[in-house]
Amino acid sequence: MYSYSEEIDVNLLSLEEKDGINLVEKLVLNPRIAHKRSQGIDKILEKELKDSAIPSTKVLILGSGDSGKSTFVRHMRISYFKTFTLEELGYFKFVIHGNIISVLKKLAEKLELLRNSNDEFKFSPGSEGNQPCDKKHFQILQQFVLKKDLPPEIVTAIQMIWNDENIKSCYEQRRQLNLEIQETAAYYLSDLPRILSSTYTPSEQDILCLRNSTKQVTETVITTKFMKFKLFDAAGQTHLRNSWAAFFDDAATVLFVCAISSYDQNLIENPAVNRLVDAVTLFETIVNNKILKKAGMILFFNKMDIFQEKIKTIPIQNYFNDYLGGSDLKLAKSYFKNLFTSKATEKEIEHVLFTTSTDPVSMKKVVSSVTDVIIRLNMKCIVA
Numbered sequence: 283m284y285s286y287s288e289e290i291d292v293n294l295l296s297l298e299e300k301d302g303i304n305l306v307e308k309l310v311l312n313p314r315i316a317h318k319r320s321q322g323i324d325k326i327l328e329k330e331l332k333d334s335a336i337p338s339t340k341v342l343i344l345g346s347g348d349s350g351k352s353t354f355v356r357h358m359r360i361s362y363f364k365t366f367t368l369e370e371l372g373y374f375k376f377v378i379h380g381n382i383i384s385v386l387k388k389l390a391e392k393l394e395l396l397r398n399s400n401d402e403f404k405f406s407p408g409s410e411g412n413q414p415c416d417k418k419h420f421q422i423l424q425q426f427v428l429k430k431d432l433p434p435e436i437v438t439a440i441q442m443i444w445n446d447e448n449i450k451s452c453y454e455q456r457r458q459l460n461l462e463i464q465e466t467a468a469y470y471l472s473d474l475p476r477i478l479s480s481t482y483t484p485s486e487q488d489i490l491c492l493r494n495s496t497k498q499v500t501e502t503v504i505t506t507k508f509m510k511f512k513l514f515d516a517a518g519q520t521h522l523r524n525s526w527a528a529f530f531d532d533a534a535t536v537l538f539v540c541a542i543s544s545y546d547q548n549l550i551e552n553p554a555v556n557r558l559v560d561a562v563t564l565f566e567t568i569v570n571n572k573i574l575k576k577a578g579m580i581l582f583f584n585k586m587d588i589f590q591e592k593i594k595t596i597p598i599q600n601y602f603n604d605y606l607g608g609s610d611l612k613l614a615k616s617y618f619k620n621l622f623t624s625k626a627t628e629k630e631i632e633h634v635l636f637t638t639s640t641d642p643v644s645m646k647k648v649v650s651s652v653t654d655v656i657i658r659l660n661m662k663c664i665v666a
């Protein structure tokens with residue numbers, strides 16, 4: 283009498299009308315479908331029961347913008363899931379191409395300004411100083427809006443602009459020129475043919491180097507056999523921090539990330555404030571926050587790769603004048619560790635780590651030790 287497919291979605295839980303027939307009627311009319319559907323529901327319930335038997339723990343990942351919070355979440359993803367979905371890889375590819383374009387646009391725009399100004403800038407030998415860098419390619423790139431794939435003329439424009447010696451000089455002198463350029467730019471720019479090829483799929487290292495500023499607190503759930511980790515990755519820029527407090531309840535762990543290499547940098551959103559001074563102030567409010575009283579603290583001093591190189595040429599004392607350790611790495615680490623931990627008046631810091639989040643080898647150990655601490659802190663939080 284009625285004809286309908288037996289391939290009915292057994293996971294369909296709503297009893298909506300289909301083909302003018304109420305689903306309840308369908309189930310009564312066809313016992314096979316009813317059985318299949320009931321089996322489907324049993325499976326869902328069984329999985330839910332299994333999942334709910336796994337204890338879960340809430341981890342807040344807090345810290346200033348650009349410190350490496352999302353990069354750490356990507357490490358957790360890589361460690362426990364091993365792969366990313368095709369959809370995620372497509373998105374990462376889009377972000378990486380966007381990163382490259384935005385860096386080159388910044389450099390080309392700065393170069394244009396420099397050519398028309400009296401600022402001191404060392405144009406590359408042999409280049410005609412007042413000739414605009416490949417203007418045609420610069421214009422093509424400036425007008426381009428990235429949607430999905432890169433058209434061939436954009437690939438050419440990117441390569442031509444990066445091959446320009448003056449663009450490279452501009453990049454080398456970015457600090458003196460006060461140009462805020464993504465710290466992982468050199469990694470991508472040194473490997474353009476691979477990254478711009480039509481068959482490009484981002485590697486694990488590419489994914490760890492991408493820059494995609496978080497705009498709102500994002501939850502990532504990682505379910506292992508023993509524990510479900512609910513990671514809340516916060517948006518670190520100053521104007522986005524007032525959304526954090528809504529997530530503080532029931533947090534067993536706070537992982538605070540600061541970029542130790544930023545001691546000589548100011549906030550992009552407020553150029554009057556030193557980034558590391560901002561990070562210490564923020565840390566003080568978090569570590570002594572009453573709602574987070576039960577939560578254990580893990581502190582990451584991230585971007586150690588940049589820090590180690592930087593202290594050789596840019597004295598810490600120029601920015602933190604009570605620091606007297608010169609370019610000694612051990613003394614520098616200990617100074618910043620004391621600076622932060624001395625702010626914790628309400629509790630001990632459980633774990634302090636010096637990390638380079640773009641290095642997958644060293645981060646394997648970090649992920650494993652942090653996971654152990656998170657599990658321990660969860661137990662402590664339950665007992666407290």
Ligand SMILES: Nc1nc2c(ncn2[C@@H]2O[C@H](COP(=O)(O)OP(=O)(O)OP(=O)(O)O)[C@@H](O)[C@H]2O)c(=O)[nH]1
Nearest residue numbers: 347348349350351352353491493496518585638639
């Ligand atoms: N060289 C270097 N770069 C790093 C390190 N950790 C993170 N980065 C890079 O720094 C940039 C910022 O990292 P994110 O993880 O996006 O920073 P975030 O703290 O999530 O920033 P917001 O989302 O704005 O709050 C990315 O390009 C990362 O690849 C590190 O240890 N060394």
Ligand SMILES: [Mg+2]
Nearest residue numbers: 351352495496
């Ligand atoms: Mg982020």
